[in-house]
Amino acid sequence: MAISIRHLASVAVCLQCLRVPAQGGRLLVVPVDGSHWLSMRILVQELHARGHHIVVVFPENNLVIHRAPEYSSKTFRTAYSKQHVRDIYRSLIRFPFINGTFFERFSENLRLIQKFSDFFLITCEGLLRDSELLRELAEGEFDALFTDPFSPCGSIVAAHLSLPSVFLLRGVPCGLDYEAAQCPRPLSYVPRHFTGNADRMSFSQRVHNVLGLVMESVVCHVTYSPFDELAARFLQKEVTVKELLSRGAIWLLRFDFVFEYPRPLMPNMILVGGMNCKDRKPLPEELEEFMNSSGEYGAVIFSLGSMVSDVPIETADQIAEALGQIPQKVLWRHTGVKPSTLAPNTKLMKWMPQNDLLRHPKTRAFISHGGMHGIYEAICAGVPMVLVPLFADQLENVLRIKNQNAGILIDLKNMSSRDLVEALNTVINDTRYKENMMRLSSLHKDQPVKPLDLSVHWVEFVMKHKGAEHLR
Template identity: 35%
Template sequence: MKPGQSLSVCALLLLCMAGTGNGGNILVWYTEGSHWINLKPVLETLIDRGHQVTVLIPSTSMFMNASEPSRFRYEPFNISITMEAMEAFFEEFLHFSMYEMDHMNYLQIYIRFMDLMKRDLQYTLQFLDGLVKSDTVMARLKEAKFDLVFADPIFAGRKPTSACEMMGRADIWLMRTYWDFEFPRPFLPNFKFVGGIHCRPAKPLPEDMEEFVQSSGDAGIVVFTLGSFITNITAEKGDMIASALAQIPQKVLWRYKGEKPKTLGANTRIYDWIPQNDLLGHPKTRAFITHGGTNGIYEAIYHGVPMVGIPMFGDQPDNMVHMKAKGAALIMDFNFMQTQDLTDAVNAVINEPSYKENALRLSSIHHDRPISPLDEAVFWIEFTMRNNGAKHLRVQAHELTWYQYHSLDVFAFFLAVALLLTLLFIKSCSFCVRRCCGRKGKTKRKAE
């Protein structure tokens, strides 16, 4: 995901351009990280249903790869940012989020964060320049006559001054969460919750991994990953975590990049990559140690696995607060947790029945839906094209001016009425006082 953004409020943005019947022509805006993972199954399903899909892809991307086999067409565009610069920036952001922020006051955090976000905005504008200032690419896009733009607003394809306005023009928002994760609150009719669109039943594990899992016996296994971005764990922190994992009876499969921890126990194996969904769906899985990314949380919900969260940045702390409030997780602080803290947390979510029960309850809610999240996402995309947009679902607040939106015109009217009534009251009182005082004065003069 993009630094500093929150997945919990992020949506997939649909902007209808021109309605069609069956077999629409869809343009997909570029994105990164877990957001791209979410988009891919939707795009594959759209192709299965006869739609043409074109994906914009920058020349430098950490996750999108135009050379990998795919059934959708890529539309590449060049940007001036190198992969080294992008990785260096993200490494700096991760170091700030993981190691610096907890030791700063609010003012220091704000100054440092705003500096990072200014550079992030510069990169975003360079991405945009590489696209809209390419006459060749823009000519091809205009000739294609797309019926729909499918975009993730985390990567703004707009000028910063008009971002809110353009996002407000979206016909349908596909939210990456569902009511197994969210708490009830009012939403507009064009907000559709499709959390878990990437989740699927577990597939068999590689033979050597399955052998290690089966060697766990009745104790089972713990799956541990801090996501694909986290590669900067210090040797000291790695040793502390490994020491904690060595004290639990379960076997541990740990996705880890870096120097092998000196305290790594015999019950723990480290991997450059693990089939996370397939491991979470394995009957021997007892707990999931996670950084709190939305995709990982939803795979754990899908399979009913309790969690120990070690959130790092972005939406991850908020995600884990949701899971803790739902009774399916405990939260550790990356900078301040000690060996025994992590050991106790893992033992708690495994041995205290409430965590597993709550995880299974969330899983039941997740699966008990009239339509799968993937099918629902595709339905609303096609709905938007069939109906030449979804204007009837958009709140009229988007059509109001800023002063109308904040009811300032209504406030001004009532203020004017109140002032008028106050003025009339004062004038009436003044008139009555003058009349009364004047009559008394005349009576007194007559008496004299």
């Protein structure tokens, strides 16, 4: 009988280890449209697979957020039509073509930032004016709120509903995230936005870093001061965006130190760079044939991301001419006018399975704008890059890859066909670029917990414990 009891105890322990909660938690998601949502969606899908009930709140007119079986959808109206939303995001392509002095370009960039700030503000006002939706959410008995603090709207809703929040982000464009989390950013080795500095700086670069701090303050004021007023009016008390963000329980940061320069972090800042990397899936038959037909030279994958899939026709013609001069075949995600110089080796696509293509054995190089999604997919696949930054944090991202000698940076505005040909030939034929990217890939993959699993753990942690006060 004693043996049977021991056996029963062992079985009970095993079942306890393997048990799945009979009832999952309830998570409210307030996303940011565009590529930001593409990152959040990966985690939302995984949380759904683990038994949690998820409600996603988004505007009726948006770019990439759609109804899906993995979550319940709650929509609200805004002042923008779908075409207006599309036009606003398309204006991003203007960033790399701004001319003038440094301060003239900074001023024009500031105007574009103001345009996006107004867009996010008016969208948020649409949500906060929907009293019926807010009443439904208040009755939803949620355990936590998941959002991207790039737009503070989710933090305002979290304060209104008294919910702990989990943030997923690459960064806020003016360092407000680190200020809110009370995380130090020493000017001597933590580069500021807009400077192009690395972590090792000369005296003049450190002076430039100080000027970058001033510019960050201007950007913060332009971008987020209107939200201070909105939050105070809606919550009926004096409050700032910084104060709202400071209440964040966990910050899931979409980078790691294989990619990012060493810097201080707070206990509630968790590195989850590469959470979007997935195993390779079989390609559609047509694409598989195209890749295999590339022979010993292989193929080049070209995408400027989910938000900008076309460029001015003059630039597109220049790019197509260059791609026709290399021996590789090329898959180019492009939805604009077909370039007149398009060569037989180049195939245009409106959408492509980028992760699966990058992991294909025939892939030799990746031309990218430098978004975090694409960079980590390239790191995971070990594919060297030709980098063409367009806007936002992309210049900073590509400089980190360039400094690792895993890619070559090209200025889109001043690029010639010859520049692109030389860059591609270099990253493909100079084995150091491939070796360096494979080194980054090996380091990134050598982690005790996969980034996606780590992300899920911390969201579930906040849901279970109603926050993470001990880490703040």
